[in-house]
Structures are given as structure tokens and as C-alpha cells.
Amino acid sequence: MSGILTYALHYENEVNKNSLGAVSEAARLAKEIGGEAHAVVVGEDISDELCQSLGAYGASKVYRAHAPDGLAQPVVDVMAKLISDHGYSYALFGGGLLGFEIGAGLTARLNAGVTMEVTEVKAVAGKLVAVRPILQDSAVVDSGYVSEPGIIIGRLNAFEADASSNGASAQVEDVEVELSEWSTKATMVTRGEQRGAEVNIEDADTLVAGGRGLGKADGFSELCEPLAEALGGAVAATRAVVDAGWYSYSAQIGQTGKTVAPKLYLAAGISGAIQHKVGMQAAENIVAINKDPNAPIFEFSDLGVVGDLNKIIPKLTEAVKAKRGG
Amino acid sequence: MKICVLVKEVPDAAVEKRIDSGSKRLDRSGEKNLNPFDTHAIEAAMQVKEGGAVDVDEVVAVTMGPESAFRALHKAVSLGADRSVHLTDEALVDSDCCATGYALAKVLEQESPDLVLLGQQSDDGECYTMGAIVADHLKMPSLTQVIKMDVEEGKLRCERQAEYGYDTVEVNLPAVISVGDAINEPRYPSLKAIMGAKKKQLDTKSIGDVGIEADRVGTGGSRTSVLAVNPPPAKQAGEIIEDEDTNETVEKIVAWLDERKLLV
Numbered sequence: 397m398s399g400i401l402t403y404a405l406h407y408e409n410e411v412n413k414n415s416l417g418a419v420s421e422a423a424r425l426a427k428e429i430g431g432e433a434h435a436v437v438v439g440e441d442i443s444d445e446l447c448q449s450l451g452a453y454g455a456s457k458v459y460r461a462h463a464p465d466g467l468a469q470p471v472v473d474v475m476a477k478l479i480s481d482h483g484y485s486y487a488l489f490g491g492g493l494l495g496f497e498i499g500a501g502l503t504a505r506l507n508a509g510v511t512m513e514v515t516e517v518k519a520v521a522g523k524l525v526a527v528r529p530i531l532q533d534s535a536v537v538d539s540g541y542v543s544e545p546g547i548i549i550g551r552l553n554a555f556e557a558d559a560s561s562n563g564a565s566a567q568v569e570d571v572e573v574e575l576s577e578w579s580t581k582a583t584m585v586t587r588g589e590q591r592g593a594e595v596n597i598e599d600a601d602t603l604v605a606g607g608r609g610l611g612k613a614d615g616f617s618e619l620c621e622p623l624a625e626a627l628g629g630a631v632a633a634t635r636a637v638v639d640a641g642w643y644s645y646s647a648q649i650g651q652t653g654k655t656v657a658p659k660l661y662l663a664a665g666i667s668g669a670i671q672h673k674v675g676m677q678a679a680e681n682i683v684a685i686n687k688d689p690n691a692p693i694f695e696f697s698d699l700g701v702v703g704d705l706n707k708i709i710p711k712l713t714e715a716v717k718a719k720r721g722g
Numbered sequence: 723m724k725i726c727v728l729v730k731e732v733p734d735a736a737v738e739k740r741i742d743s744g745s746k747r748l749d750r751s752g753e754k755n756l757n758p759f760d761t762h763a764i765e766a767a768m769q770v771k772e773g774g775a776v777d778v779d780e781v782v783a784v785t786m787g788p789e790s791a792f793r794a795l796h797k798a799v800s801l802g803a804d805r806s807v808h809l810t811d812e813a814l815v816d817s818d819c820c821a822t823g824y825a826l827a828k829v830l831e832q833e834s835p836d837l838v839l840l841g842q843q844s845d846d847g848e849c850y851t852m853g854a855i856v857a858d859h860l861k862m863p864s865l866t867q868v869i870k871m872d873v874e875e876g877k878l879r880c881e882r883q884a885e886y887g888y889d890t891v892e893v894n895l896p897a898v899i900s901v902g903d904a905i906n907e908p909r910y911p912s913l914k915a916i917m918g919a920k921k922k923q924l925d926t927k928s929i930g931d932v933g934i935e936a937d938r939v940g941t942g943g944s945r946t947s948v949l950a951v952n953p954p955p956a957k958q959a960g961e962i963i964e965d966e967d968t969n970e971t972v973e974k975i976v977a978w979l980d981e982r983k984l985l986v
Contacts, residue, residue: 407886466889468854469863493850493884497866500854503820504827507938509945510819512849529954538950546945549851581863581894585879588886602984627985635883639869639904645887652883660984681982682960683975689964696957699978703965711972719976719985 398522399431401484402455403471405494406437407588409446414490416453417555421517422488423454424558428519431485432456435566438474439465444568451566452559458566461573466587468497469579476505477573485544486524488517491552491674493652499549510547511539513670515554524548532692533670552651552674592644595630602629602660605649605676606637609665609686609705613642619709620664626716632656634672650675664705668693685709723895725767725781726833727803728826728840728852729760731794754790756797759841761908762901766871767839768802769906775873780804784829786814786822792926796919800911805923807833813929813936818944823855825939828932830860835896837878842867842900853900863893866900 400422405412422433435455437447440462447458459478463470475487475498487502489495496512503510511526518525518538526539526548597603604624606616616631624631633643635650649656651671661679666672668684668691676682677696684697685705694700701708734753764783771778783798783806785791795806809829817825830838838856843849850866857864870881878893882902893899911919929936937943961978965971979985 405885412885466884467891469858472858493867493882496850497854497864500819500823500851501858501864503851503945504823504855504858507820507824507945510851510855511946512819512851525949533954536952536954537948538952540947540949541945542947543945576861578857578861578863581897582865583892585890585892587884587889589888589890591888636904639883639902645883652885660979660982681984683979694960694962696960698960699975700960700962701965701971701975702962703968703971707968708965708971708975711968712975715972715976716979716985719980 398429398485399482400426400433400486400488401475401478402433402435402488403475403495403498404435404437404450405492406439406442406446409443411446411450412490412492413557414492414495414550414552414555416557417553418488418490418495418550419450419453419455420558421550421555423561425517425519425524429485429522429524434459434484436461436471436475436478438463438471447568448565451564452562453557454561455566458568459571460568461571463573463575464584466494466584467582468494468501469582470575471498472501472505473575473579474571474573475502478571479506479545486546486548488548489550490555491550491651495549499547503547506545508545508547509541509543510549512549513551514548515551517548553655590645591641592646595644595647597630597632597647597649598654598656600630601658602627602662603632603656603658604629604662604664605632605634605666606643606664607634607666608636609667610637610642611665615665616643619705623662623709623713623716626713626720627660627662628720629658629660634666663693663697664709666693667691668696723776723778723836724833725770725778725837725839726830726835727760727763727767727781727783727798728838728856729764729783729785729794729798730757730844731755731785731787731791732757732845754793756794757841757844759843759845759901759903760798761801762903762905763839763841764798764801764803765906765908766901768909770837770873773873776875782807782833782835784826784833785809786826786829792924795924797911799922800915800919801909802915806925808924808926809932810926811929813940816941816944817939818946819851819855820945821939821943823852824859825929825934826852827856827859828934829927830856832932837895838862838898840898840900842902850900853898857898860898862896862898864898865891865893867902868899869902869904871899871901871905
């Protein structure tokens, strides 16, 4: 069977948006190469409704396996067995931490080719070709697979969720898979802990985002917050500074954070790594202030300012206040 | 306890990277450096060793790469590793992720470490995947993108950011852990350590030395093939202001924002 198997991540009885994108993309591609798109859901307490709901995104069958939630290796066991038993040609993942880990595990288990950070998948003569930007997006590689299965791991937001098969319900099949001994050696202690205050950045028209270039946690209160206030916007942050405890997790942009598309995105001291870029590149206007003229963010900003943000931002804040009559 | 740290030599971030049009592979000539994420992995190993919670007998840096990659090992050793292993063989050239993970796992098998550490991504290519590939070959539990790691006898307590917030996971040893750059602030090597690096044991291994099957590595063993390398979609370059006179710079920024009606 030349089908495509995807993994659908779920949490609190809801399927992850990037997983819905992966299921939709698998359904679209399966049609082109002549096969079906099936999905795998793994967890401890998964409802029939949650599984069936993937039908709207084009999955004709959903396998449900009982195993610990939120860990990759049990899913590798489940998917490896399904691929071996049913001969899927490809396994496809949306952008996310677990997708990377599961895809990588399958690569080893099945001696399969893997392509990651994929932004587009093409069907060429019944086979899939993964398109992947490399080297900070300075080149784009078309990658083919010399054997089946091929593992495709998407970049965050690369695949759009498409619920146009609305009304279709996926067939649900329970599968029992014996976990590998090493897959039982990791135990979730706490999951989904929120750190820092709850802030809403997704509805803001203007975001002032701070990165490691701020130099210290106080950079947020001293520079970003006053400027955001003057502009009538909110403050966002990169993963590096959130992990460092400088700012709230709920304000984080990018991979494992939020995806935003404000009218103005002002990046202060942000180098512009891909994992950040994927969360904010849809912003209408991107302004970057960074002292490093080689920072990748200048390659996709509309206005780049090379300079010391400690000098520029206080004056900019005053000037914006004066202009907006605040 | 024995810790192996996987390291990689990558093109220096300050040097322009390019794809060789003939081989369609990353041109790895030019300035090289130890992958920055790997310095965090070495630091994590050193903190386990110096932390006192467990006894660490040795920290071994392991790399796979061309002859020149010994420089990454020297750097790793100058940062505290006790010795290093360099897997290098013509047969390995052009290995993809799948083949590379297999080859590294074979070297590690021979070392039989209790803990394998690596950086969560390399500056030049394979993102996030190598830890999980190696772990499955070694039949070890694994977590990637870990930003806090506490060691107890026989197990680790790890924290990382996942899709829905921070997860805390307990992992039994032996295990493979890839670390993010928030996990620590790597030390700078002392001049003495840099000078001494060349004197520490460095074992060079060929594929035969570690039992790698030749048909599972290199071009023939790779499961992906590069069909084409294209330039990225053209994006109009943005305007750049170099800040010389800050008052003037600010005026320009405000005018730019005002023109786009972003200050209403």
C-alpha cells in the first residue's frame, strides 16, 4: 500500500494545530500518489470523537494506541509496527518537538531516509519530494527518498489545516503494541507547566519582541515594555530568553511558542534564528534593531537598524510618545 | 559513570556558507569551529562530573568527520573532556542523517557510556534529530532540547519546553540527551587547557574498527538523495540604517513607521 501515516499530537482532548496541518497535507499527497492518509493517536485516555474528528482533515483511518502521553519513544514503537505491518510509503509530521523525535526514532528503527524542517512536499511520478530550506534559508534543497518508507518532518506552520472534508468521520482502530524496553525508561513527571504571567500577544497589532541581545532580564522592563506601551502594543520574547527565565512563556514566539502576524513587529536584540522566524514571518512590517550587522534577522526585516538598542530604544520610545501624542 | 559527548565541526557562523554545485553538499572547506550547541553539551558533562552527585570516571568527546575534524575534538578536550575519539573514513563521506546516526551509534556502542550528551542542533544542517536517531540504535531512552538536567544515581531529571509548556521528565540511565543552549553558560578554555589539549589521548577509528557495515554509510548507505539545490524565493532586501547619530536614526525610524501609518 502506498499510503501515508501521520502522527496527531493531542492535549486536553484537542488535536494540535500543526498535527491537523500534517494530516491535511498527508491527505492531499496521498490522493496524488494513489493511497490513503491514516493517522496515529497515542495516549492514555483518547475519546472516539477526537479520533473521528481527523476525518474532516482527510484521514480515512485513525489508529489509537494506549501508551504514556507526551513522550516520543512509545509512539516510535507504535508507528514502526504499523509501517512494518501495513507498508506505508511515507510518515509525515507537522512541526513540533515530538514530531522531530518520533521521525528521528523511525529513521533509526526502519533504516529510513529523513528530511526535516520541510516547507513543502511535492508529488513527482508517484513519489514524494521534500523541499527543505537550509543554511539559514540561503538555499532550498529538493530531497528525494531512495527507499521506502520516507520520513518527512515539517517546519512549524508549513502545512495548513484543511477541514474541507467536513462531515467525514475517520474509522477508528485500536492497536495494541508492545513497547520496547527502552521506551518505558522515561516517565513524565509534570507536563505543560506554564511559567511567568499569562499575556496575550496573538491579538496585538504591534509587538515589541526582545531577545538575548537585551543583555539582561531587566531589558524587558527598561526597554521593551516602555516602547510597547508607547506604540500601544504588547511585548513578546524569544525562546532563549524565556528558557533563561527573563520573560513569560506565554509571550514566546516561534517553535514551541506562538505564531503571530501583527501589523508591526519590532525585534530588539533578536538574531533571527529559523525557530524564531517561523513564528513571526507573517508580520506585515518587520523592524529589527541589532548591533550585529550579520544577524540573520536583517535578511528578512523591512527596516533594519544596526546599533546599540540601549541607546536607540529610549529615544525611540520618547519620539513615538511625542508623535502619538502620548 | 562514563559520559560521551557527541561533537561536530561546523563552518564558522561568521563565514558565508555555501553549497557545492557539483556534489550538492555543504561546502565544508573554509573556517571551521566546534558547533556552538556542542559546547553546551560539554559544559553539561563537566557540571555532572564536578557536581558530585555521581562519580564520573571520564568524559569522552566523539566526532565523525574528515581528518580536519580533530580540531573540534581538541576544542572539546580543552573545554574539559578527558580524551576523544575520531571516526573518520572515506566510506563515510556524504552520509545522510540516517547513515550518520548509525555510524555514531556504532562508535558509542564500543565505548558503552552511561550517558550520551549532544547539542540539540548543529549550526550547519541536521536539526534536532541526531540524538533520537542514535538513541534508538543504542536502545536507550532519549530526550531532546533539554534545558535543565539533574543527575541522581541511575537516573536523570530533565526539563524542557514542549508544545504546551514546560515538561519535567525522569529518564533512567543509560540515556541519550540533547541539550539546548539555555542549559548553561559554557566556560572558556584556559590557555593551559588549550596548550594541553593536543597531549590528551585521541583515538582515530575507521569503520572496520567499530564494526560499521560499509553499505550502510556514505552515498550508498544514505536513504535520501539531493535532487536539486535552488536559491530561496527572492525577497526584496529591507532598508538598513547604521546608527551613527542616534537622534537622526530615531527620526528615520519614526518617519518610516509614520509613512506606513503604524503610529496612528
